[in-house]
Amino acid sequence: MAKVIVYPPTSMILSDLVERMGHKALVVPEAVRKLVTESNIQSPPLNMTPEEPKKGLRYAAVDVPSGVRGRMALIGPIIEESEAAIIVEDPGWLTGCAGCSRTNELVRLLIRTKGIPVLDLSYPTDDAEAKVFVQKIKAFLGGLK
Amino acid sequence: MLVTKYVITSSESNILPSDIAMKIYGSKYDATVKETCFGVMINGEEEVINELVKEIRSLDPAGIFIKDRGFPPGDPRRCRGRSGGARPGFYMIESESKILPMISRALASEGEVLAAAEKKRPLPIGRLEEIAKEGLS
Numbered sequence: 001m002a003k004v005i006v007y008p009p010t011s012m013i014l015s016d017l018v019e020r021m022g023h024k025a026l027v028v029p030e031a032v033r034k035l036v037t038e039s040n041i042q043s044p045p046l047n048m049t050p051e052e053p054k055k056g057l058r059y060a061a062v063d064v065p066s067g068v069r070g071r072m073a074l075i076g077p078i079i080e081e082s083e084a085a086i087i088v089e090d091p092g093w094l095t096g097c098a099g100c101s102r103t104n105e106l107v108r109l110l111i112r113t114k115g116i117p118v119l120d121l122s123y124p125t126d127d128a129e130a131k132v133f134v135q136k137i138k139a140f141l142g143g144l145k
Numbered sequence: 146m147l148v149t150k151y152v153i154t155s156s157e158s159n160i161l162p163s164d165i166a167m168k169i170y171g172s173k174y175d176a177t178v179k180e181t182c183f184g185v186m187i188n189g190e191e192e193v194i195n196e197l198v199k200e201i202r203s204l205d206p207a208g209i210f211i212k213d214r215g216f217p218p219g220d221p222r223r224c225r226g227r228s229g230g231a232r233p234g235f236y237m238i239e240s241e242s243k244i245l246p247m248i249s250r251a252l253a254s255e256g257e258v259l260a261a262a263e264k265k266r267p268l269p270i271g272r273l274e275e276i277a278k279e280g281l282s
Contacts, residue, residue, distance in 0.1 A: 010234060012153060012212040012241050013248055019211065020202075029234075032215025036222070037147060045222045093240035097233060123244060130247035131254065138255070 002144040005082035007107060008091050009075055010098045017134070018086070021141040026082050028097060031074040060106065071103040076110070084144050085111045085118045086137060092123075117144065148191045149214040152201055153184040153238065155245040158208030165201055165209075172200065179218040183242060184209075186218040207252040210245060212238070 002023050006014035009028040018025035041047045048070070056069030059076045087108060094104065112118060119140040124130035154160050165185050169178045174197045176189035187194060187201075202209050214234075216223040223232050231239075268276075 008237070010237050012151070012210055012238055013244070015212055016210040017248075025213075027213050029213040029215040033148065033213070036216055036220075091240075093237060095233065095236040098237065099233075124247055124251075127247055127250055130244070130251040134248065134251040134255065 002083045002141075003081055004084045004086060004141070004144070005078055005111060007085065007087040007104075007111065008094055008098050009078070009107070011088065011091075014086055014088065014137075017137050018141065021138060023084075023141055023144065026078045028074055028078070031078060032097075035074075059110065065102070067100055068103045068106065071097070071100055072106065075103070075107055079107065079110050079114065082111070082114070082116060084116050084140075085114075086121065086140070087111065087118060088121050088123055090122065146191050147188060147217065148194050149186060149188045149217050150194055150198060151184055151186055151212040151214050151238070152198075153210045153212060153242065153245070154205070155208040155210070155249040156242065157246040157249060158205050160205045160208060165204065168201065168204065169197065172197065177218060183238060186214060188217050207249045208245075210248075 003026055004018045004023050005026040006018060008014075009026075011027075015025035015027050035047050035052075038047060043049045052073040053066070053069055055076060056071075056073040059072040060069050094101075098104070117140070119136065121133060121136060124133045152162075152165055154162060154165070162180050162182070162184050166178050166180050169176060169185070169187065174189065174193050176187050176193055176197055179186040179188075187197060189197070198211055202211070219226075221227050225232050225235070
């Protein structure tokens, strides 16, 4: 079982396909869960302690907007943990926690420079493309240990 | 550790969120269920939820999709009932839900081996020049 990071990091379809094929999908909600459901909430409501910006500083400089560093505090450790990646370019509907374009650029760069196997795809627009989409993901995940 | 997962049904699936909720109520597992318009949220111990997810998936293997959620169901920090609008993560689910029927059909016909569909390429410059010359002549 390999740890596979998916981009967009909140994608339902990608995380489901990864888990369905017996691998571990690394997604942002899991990182959020660790933070917000801890029994010892030190900084309500979202438990962002001074440690989180420090984690973000490992990936982005201090003059980079705080939103990027905050997001990287959650996504950065996931990228470090990952053994493979599936990237879907231009989803066109990245909003909310996944809606920061600069963070998304940095995330894609860090994944690509890590040297792990990466599968690049685009979201399907018809049935034929959907079949190819699923087959490519299945073949990619099948080749992972 | 308590975990929360979304169970989302494809719009073409014959399984309704209420069917999933009833399946969980009737199961031996100790889990909290919250029904939504697009599926259900389940919350419980990680091992319990993992087992439950396998059983729920068996209702419609190609039409049911599972996604992790960070906040527990009804958490006041995210609950849309308190904030007055859709929570930020809903838009991603809403957008991906539109292509779920295609993904479901692709999963259901997994045995078929297809040649990779040819990607649409931009018009070559030479051809564009020809078209422009034809149009201007």
